[in-house]
Amino acid sequence: MYHSKILGLGKYVPENVVTNEDLSKLMTTNDEWIQERTGIKERRHIKKGDGNSTAEMGFKAAKQAIERSEIDKKDIDLIVFATLSPDYYFPGCGVQIQEKLGIDTCPALDVRNQCSGFVYGISVADQFIKTGMYKNVLVIGSENHSGGLDMTDRSRHVSVIFGDGAGAAVLSRSNDDSKILSTHLHSEGKFIDELSLRGPSTEYWVPEIIADNPQEDIPYYPKMNGQLVFKNAIVRFSEVINEGLQHNNLTKEDIDMFIPHQANLRISQYIQQKFQLKDEQVYNNIQKYGNTTAASIPIALTEAWEDGLIQRGDLVVLAAFGSGFTWGSVIIRW
Numbered sequence: 001m002y003h004s005k006i007l008g009l010g011k012y013v014p015e016n017v018v019t020n021e022d023l024s025k026l027m028t029t030n031d032e033w034i035q036e037r038t039g040i041k042e043r044r045h046i047k048k049g050d051g052n053s054t055a056e057m058g059f060k061a062a063k064q065a066i067e068r069s070e071i072d073k074k075d076i077d078l079i080v081f082a083t084l085s086p087d088y089y090f091p092g093c094g095v096q097i098q099e100k101l102g103i104d105t106c107p108a109l110d111v112r113n114q115c116s117g118f119v120y121g122i123s124v125a126d127q128f129i130k131t132g133m134y135k136n137v138l139v140i141g142s143e144n145h146s147g148g149l150d151m152t153d154r155s156r157h158v159s160v161i162f163g164d165g166a167g168a169a170v171l172s173r174s175n176d177d178s179k180i181l182s183t184h185l186h187s188e189g190k191f192i193d194e195l196s197l198r199g200p201s202t203e204y205w206v207p208e209i210i211a212d213n214p215q216e217d218i219p220y221y222p223k224m225n226g227q228l229v230f231k232n233a234i235v236r237f238s239e240v241i242n243e244g245l246q247h248n249n250l251t252k253e254d255i256d257m258f259i260p261h262q263a264n265l266r267i268s269q270y271i272q273q274k275f276q277l278k279d280e281q282v283y284n285n286i287q288k289y290g291n292t293t294a295a296s297i298p299i300a301l302t303e304a305w306e307d308g309l310i311q312r313g314d315l316v317v318l319a320a321f322g323s324g325f326t327w328g329s330v331i332i333r334w
């Protein structure tokens with residue numbers, strides 16, 4: 001059986017910085033509340049006219065990842081694009097990025113697993129490489145949250161959390177000990193409505209939404225039961241990290257770098273404490289980018305690698321939890 005490894009990483013965030021203070025001009029909130037509950041100081045939002053979109057940011061991150069991997073873009077066998085905020089209702093961002101990259105034909109697959117999207121995407125890529133079907137797979141996580149948030153008091157517990165950005169990785173067949181050891185995926189659909197955005201959809205089409213829904217329950221803005229999400233996140237994060245470690249006969253003492261989905265700094269800190277990891281063994285950047293959903297792990301992984309915090313031979317653990325609920329982990333020997 002073949003194995004895959006991460007050959008190149010890239011990221012892109014819009015230039016426009018939105019501080020907690022900026023948000024307090026749009027809704028009743030303040031820096032102290034946001035930092036205390038989430039750790040977030042600022043996030044990036046696309047600015048109208050700056051040319052960015054989910055596909056465009058994904059393209060910029062992908063371009064960097066491909067350049068760093070030193071493969072020819074023509075050798076990419078599959079594109080996997082994870083997002084909950086696509087540019088089009090259909091087709092997905094995968095084909096958009098294929099066109100932007102100038103790749104004539106190759107399969108392009110969109111993954112709809114929200115905060116776990118990148119972990120699911122890595123798992124899909126890893127399986128295709130393991131079977132020998134493909135050699136090089138481009139995995140992208142990108143989100144344009146700011147285009148769809150309710151910037152009023154009605155949704156203030158949701159809208160202060162999310163930011164825009166993209167990250168990407170090129171996975172290639174490995175010829176040495178550096179490889180993805182395993183991936184572990186889960187979902188539990190009974191919590192579908194606890195963190196969701198219902199329309200526009202075939203069930204909630206635009207005119208019906210406007211006609212049928214009272215102001216306090218607008219289905220085209222994200223809804224979140226924050227406390228239930230928090231409680232489930234800390235349980236599932238722990239379970240799926242342990243599952244990955246046990247699968248590889250490893251223990252928490254073997255972890256060199258843990259990169260959690262940047263949901264909320266308090267969730268990351270809880271997991272860090274539970275696994276008794278030192279500050280230098282956990283990478284967080286939610287303070288400056290907010291929660292960028294499918295983009296958060298590849299942005300954090302890229303930054304940790306750029307800062308020299310991940311070295312050859314390190315055991316790197318990625319884990320995510322989010323809407324669905326869905327969750328998963330990736331165990332990597334770097």
Ligand code: ACO
Pocket residue numbers: 028029030033034037038115156157158160161195224225226227229230233262263264267291293321322323
């Ligand atoms: N600014 C100021 N006050 C606010 C804000 C805000 N932005 N939002 C809510 N409040 C107020 C509420 O109105 C409420 O006031 P009240 O007590 O007078 O009624 C009070 O703050 C507490 O509100 P809660 O919604 O209960 O706040 P909570 O303490 O649960 O914190 C939060 C909200 C931060 C969302 C928390 O539940 C949480 O972190 N949950 C985890 C969810 C998460 O991380 N989601 C990320 C996306 S999903 C994912 O990536 C996994």
